[in-house]
Amino acid sequence: MATFDNTEVRQTYRSTLVEELRASGSRLVGGLEIMLPQNFGFCWGVDRALAMVEEARRVYVGRPMWLIGSIIHNPRVNADLRSKGIGFLKGSFATEGALEKLSENDVVIVPAFSATVEDMNDLRARGVTIVDTTCPWVIKPHKRTLKYLKEGFTTVIHGTVGHEETAATCSLIESEGGHYVVVYSIEEAEVLASFLEGQCDEQAMRSGIRGGSFSPGLKVDVDLQRLGVINQTTMLASESRAIGDRLKLALQARDGEVAYEDNFRDFDTICRATQDNQDAAAAVADTQPDLYLVVGGYDSSNTKNLARVGRRLGVPAFHIEGPHCIGDKLQHRDHTSGEILEEGAWLPSKRPLRVAFTAGASTPDAVLGEVIEGLVEFAGETLVI
């Protein structure tokens, strides 16, 4: 399965409206100007993972098929796979006891964001057939962290504790006897930098960085001497760069201008699709639309960061999951607290009104199209497709 054909996937999730808008970039609908960025939606890695699932369904027809958890972070896509008879081994849709009963006849799909070393070892021990859809971009931080480990560096991961990709990276480091620190934001990196510069003690540093961020048994006096930075592939690229720069400054301050070079490494592992989507989202936000709706699963890291791109450029950007979020109150994920909130009076009454949309790398065009149609209808305009 080295090559893949995404025709079927794209056909399943196509939207005529989005295709039109992708070609034109914008469209006037009554008093609304609807805008889309140059890059958005399904990335190469998602296309590939879903095409691999369809191929596996053809090759292993009749055999029980499972996902460890979500294939990608989109509720529509995961529901579609469940409706095709693919079970879940973990998470809220898990079939009770299925994991323990796996045997040689079962087929297990590893998601695009990879799996932990423990899960992979368990699957191999049970003799199941493994369909590994791990995105090649996710392998990049894995390779880099193994290089750091070989050279005696502790890995600093700009990522989200609990996200499948970062959990897999952490488990890889642990399995090789190495250490890591996960920082979620520039604020958490600042706490780590302050400790490295001797401005706070270990307790303050550990409590200033969210729980679960340190490898078990990490000794700060030994394991924070040499640091190599990587990023979860879907983080905010500008923030990743700022984190690398801040930690470099901290080691320069601690070790001196020359000596720090032996103790610091920084390697950009943001994936191309994330970078392209963020750049395109920023270009649209730069035109200062009146409203920016960012569509994607609430647990989708790259979608969360697209919303942050809009907010950082001063645009009222909302991360919403789908058409069901549009109504008198807009359901959205708060970009700072992560809570799912409802916003009243969210649609400005002024006309003309410039509304931009974008979608995460795991968001089907069909869902984005339904959101645009929902917004137009809610605004009292008529869309002719």
Ligand code: SF4
């Ligand atoms: S967002 Fe990037 S890393 Fe994730 S599946 Fe897509 S291409 Fe791969």
